[in-house]
Amino acid sequence: MKEQDSQKFIKALTTGDRSLMQKVPRADVHNHAALGGDFHSWVRSEGLDLKEGAHSFPDFTDFQNLVNSIFTYPYKNPTNKQLQERFFSLFAASYELAIADGVTYIEPGYDSVFLDKFDMDIELLIRKFSEQTALFKDSISIAPDIGMIRVMDLKDIERTIYPCIESGFFNALDIFADERMGPPEDFVPIYRAAKKTGMKLKAHAGELLDADFVRRSVEVLELDEVQHGISAAGSKEVMRFLEERKIRLNICPSSNIQLCQTESFKTHPIRILLDNGIKVTVNTDDAIIFGKKSSDEFFSLFETGAYSAEELDEVRLNGFPDSGL
Numbered sequence: 001m002k003e004q005d006s007q008k009f010i011k012a013l014t015t016g017d018r019s020l021m022q023k024v025p026r027a028d029v030h031n032h033a034a035l036g037g038d039f040h041s042w043v044r045s046e047g048l049d050l051k052e053g054a055h056s057f058p059d060f061t062d063f064q065n066l067v068n069s070i071f072t073y074p075y076k077n078p079t080n081k082q083l084q085e086r087f088f089s090l091f092a093a094s095y096e097l098a099i100a101d102g103v104t105y106i107e108p109g110y111d112s113v114f115l116d117k118f119d120m121d122i123e124l125l126i127r128k129f130s131e132q133t134a135l136f137k138d139s140i141s142i143a144p145d146i147g148m149i150r151v152m153d154l155k156d157i158e159r160t161i162y163p164c165i166e167s168g169f170f171n172a173l174d175i176f177a178d179e180r181m182g183p184p185e186d187f188v189p190i191y192r193a194a195k196k197t198g199m200k201l202k203a204h205a206g207e208l209l210d211a212d213f214v215r216r217s218v219e220v221l222e223l224d225e226v227q228h229g230i231s232a233a234g235s236k237e238v239m240r241f242l243e244e245r246k247i248r249l250n251i252c253p254s255s256n257i258q259l260c261q262t263e264s265f266k267t268h269p270i271r272i273l274l275d276n277g278i279k280v281t282v283n284t285d286d287a288i289i290f291g292k293k294s295s296d297e298f299f300s301l302f303e304t305g306a307y308s309a310e311e312l313d314e315v316r317l318n319g320f321p322d323s324g325l
């Protein structure tokens with residue numbers, strides 16, 4: 001089955017057959033699922049007149065402002081019930097887009113702050129997520145991550161993240177948002193608690209800061225995987241460190257381009273990382289904002305001429321857990 005899927009994937013890329021690509025199993029392991037849906041379909045289903053944002057964000061604050069508007073528009077003073085309904089509709093949109101595009105395995109990122117933001121307890125959060133997992137289980141395998149926004153007050157983070165870790169519901173721990181704030185050292189106790197439960201350890205690093213920050217994050221937090229990590233391509237030493245430790249980088253090319261961290265698919269540092277033995281995956285990050293599906297990411301990379309279809313098939317396979325497809 002794996003060999004047949006690889007043949008289909010290679011044929012889809014080399015012939016530009018997008019319908020065939022959607023029949024090939026793929027994984028999306030860096031997906032902020034509250035932002036992972038199709039923008040236009042979601043807006044229509046919600047009956048909104050919210051306009052799509054800019055296609056590039058030189059200032060990271062502009063990106064964050066658009067994210068906030070998606071959660072709250074058009075409410076001036078939204079009730080908790082309205083926010084909860086919006087939140088879960090966004091997650092459903094993420095799964096629907098992934099399934100329509102042929103993604104069969106996803107690690108959606110949830111955020112512990114939503115417990116406070118939407119006045120939910122951990123039991124309600126897990127019940128709602130479990131209902132969605134059951135609803136889509138015949139089409140996609142869902143292994144949820146729980147994450148923290150590093151710019152928040154640490155006490156607020158601790159109050160919400162520990163119940164999530166202790167619940168046993170989540171596959172991995174992550175930390176995200178502007179990595180120029182909230183140094184990894186602040187989160188060591190939380191990561192140690194997650195490690196004791198057997199959770200996989202991820203963190204966003206090397207999206208905005210340099211290669212040394214990638215290495216520091218891996219060492220300090222004892223990471224298994226890095227979300228983004230593209231700046232590692234600027235240091236042979238750091239790439240060697242990642243390769244020796246077998247640290248996987250879960251990369252989102254369209255996100256990196258639109259957040260102005262690299263100029264284009266042609267110049268994206270995935271090529272350098274692969275040439276230095278780094279295991280990478282290709283993912284969507286925030287499809288509702290960046291407008292690209294998993295299949296789009298692979299086609300865009302292949303069309304640069306910098307990657308063979310066989311190389312990209314290996315990248316595709318990297319996204320699945322060891323248990324297989």
